[in-house]
Amino acid sequence: MRWIWIDRFEKFELNVAATAVKNVSLAEEHLHDHIPGFPVMPASLMIEGMAQTAGILVGAARQFQEKVILAKIGRATFTRLVRPGEQLVYAARIVNVNETGAAIEGVITVRTTVGGAAQEVPVGSVDMMFSHIDQNMSGMKFPDFNFVFNSQFMELFETYRRELNIQIPG
Amino acid sequence: MKFLLVDQLLSLQAGKSITMAKNVSMAEEYLADHFPQFPVLPGVMMLEAAVQAAAWLVRSTEGFAHSIVVLREARGVRYGTFVSPGKTLVMNVEAVTIGAGASDFKIKGTVDGANAIQARIALAHLNLRDTDAAMAGVDAIVLKAQKERWDMLLSRSAVAVA
Amino acid sequence: MPMTQEEVYAKVKEVLTQALAVDAEEVTPEAKLSEDLGAESIDYLDITFQLEKTFGIKIPKDELLPQDLFSKPEFVSNGKMTAAGIAELKSRMAFADLSKFEADPDVNKFRDVFTVDTLVKYVLSKVNG
Numbered sequence: 001m002r003w004i005w006i007d008r009f010e011k012f013e014l015n016v017a018a019t020a021v022k023n024v025s026l027a028e029e030h031l032h033d034h035i036p037g038f039p040v041m042p043a044s045l046m047i048e049g050m051a052q053t054a055g056i057l058v059g060a061a062r063q064f065q066e067k068v069i070l071a072k073i074g075r076a077t078f079t080r081l082v083r084p085g086e087q088l089v090y091a092a093r094i095v096n097v098n099e100t101g102a103a104i105e106g107v108i109t110v111r112t113t114v115g116g117a118a119q120e121v122p123v124g125s126v127d128m129m130f131s132h133i134d135q136n137m138s139g140m141k142f143p144d145f146n147f148v149f150n151s152q153f154m155e156l157f158e159t160y161r162r163e164l165n166i167q168i169p170g
Numbered sequence: 171m172k173f174l175l176v177d178q179l180l181s182l183q184a185g186k187s188i189t190m191a192k193n194v195s196m197a198e199e200y201l202a203d204h205f206p207q208f209p210v211l212p213g214v215m216m217l218e219a220a221v222q223a224a225a226w227l228v229r230s231t232e233g234f235a236h237s238i239v240v241l242r243e244a245r246g247v248r249y250g251t252f253v254s255p256g257k258t259l260v261m262n263v264e265a266v267t268i269g270a271g272a273s274d275f276k277i278k279g280t281v282d283g284a285n286a287i288q289a290r291i292a293l294a295h296l297n298l299r300d301t302d303a304a305m306a307g308v309d310a311i312v313l314k315a316q317k318e319r320w321d322m323l324l325s326r327s328a329v330a331v332a
Numbered sequence: 333m334p335m336t337q338e339e340v341y342a343k344v345k346e347v348l349t350q351a352l353a354v355d356a357e358e359v360t361p362e363a364k365l366s367e368d369l370g371a372e373s374i375d376y377l378d379i380t381f382q383l384e385k386t387f388g389i390k391i392p393k394d395e396l397l398p399q400d401l402f403s404k405p406e407f408v409s410n411g412k413m414t415a416a417g418i419a420e421l422k423s424r425m426a427f428a429d430l431s432k433f434e435a436d437p438d439v440n441k442f443r444d445v446f447t448v449d450t451l452v453k454y455v456l457s458k459v460n461g
Binding site (some may be wrong): 002004034150152 | 173200203214215237241244246248249298311316
Binding site (some may be wrong): 096 | 372377381
């Protein structure tokens with residue numbers, strides 16, 4: 001199981017907002033345990049999808065120089081079960097950001113078919129906060145190098161960056 | 171790779187509380203990505219452990235009355251210390267209310283006594299046949315699998331279920 | 333436009349109830365944000381953002397919580413704040429009651445200074461100039 005919970009960025013506006021999509025597929029192992037007999041996307045992994053969308057948005061806003069980690073989920077609400085074959089859409093917006101951390105508002109929808117017609121319907125919302133952990137003297141031990149925006153991640157991001165022509169200053 | 175975020179039942183008080191443990195192991199594949207050279211349990215997996223523990227409390231309290239028990243809302247989720255491979259996350263769940271179709275909990279996860287996660291979570295409980303009578307068969311399949319899993323957790327636990 | 337203490341308290345209470353996921357009854361003027369209401373580091377940032385939005389004020393870094401003083405060797409010695417540090421703290425935090433901290437300036441206990449009332453007084457000093 002890879003820990004990549006978004007497949008593609010559709011929109012990316014530096015310092016402002018980003019939208020990423022994720023295909024839900026029976027090829028994914030976790031759906032066979034959640035729930036055996038009736039596969040549905042776990043809410044916790046939808047929160048992670050939003051966290052990855054927003055984390056990259058926040059990271060890019062500061063040229064990936066900070067280690068951006070999820071520190072708080074203010075509120076995450078889910079109103080619909082998401083099934084295999086559907087496509088999740090994560091829309092994240094920066095509400096506030098400073099040297100200590102950032103606040104994000106996220107809306108989750110799903111592209112599905114209802115009565116044979118393609119539709120995008122609401123799934124839920126997630127308000128979350130990221131911490132720039134280098135800036136916080138929380139007493140925790142962590143490595144010096146940027147393990148969050150590591151070389152593996154940066155290669156992945158490079159694809160999106162070129163496709164969407166995202167300009168990261170500096 | 172199984173999406174089972176609780177390994178052992180440590181204590182249970184029907185209708186009131188449950189404590190479960192999750193061991194973190196280098197064998198968990200997703201750790202290779204989270205993060206390379208600094209493996210730590212992802213925060214949402216701690217939340218999932220809390221949701222799964224709370225769901226077991228719901229199921230055992232209401233006698234497996236509903237096939238689908240899922241997270242409806244999480245509030246005030248704050249993370250403390252990292253959880254590294256070799257460590258055990260002890261998840262304590264206290265019920266605020268457990269109703270017929272919904273429940274509310276205060277959860278706290280610790281590692282060696284230090285706070286890793288705290289949150290309020292609300293679950294929704296439902297049967298698929300409530301919206302579609304034809305799904306009664308699927309409800310039965312889901313419930314059977316859940317009961318088997320619960321029996322396995324109980325059999326490996328020192329807990330006497332009240 | 334000037335606000336009364338009651339008006340500020342009501343709004344601060346709303347912000348804290350939401351940010352700390354606590355019940356309204358738990359938020360009293362004497363309640364300590366960390367010890368009584370469970371506030372963590374990230375919550376202080378969340379509260380700062382929310383107070384800025386609710387009251388239309390700007391809270392510059394280290395103004396509400398002078399974190400910068402704690403890394404200066406002349407202000408902290410053996411885990412305790414020095415007399416010079418306390419003096420500096422008093423001038424920076426006129427809105428706060430520092431008497432208990434002054435009696436026992438254990439750096440680890442500094443968060444206890446932040447009660448709901450401390451926040452109310454801080455906001456009042458910002459909105460009423």
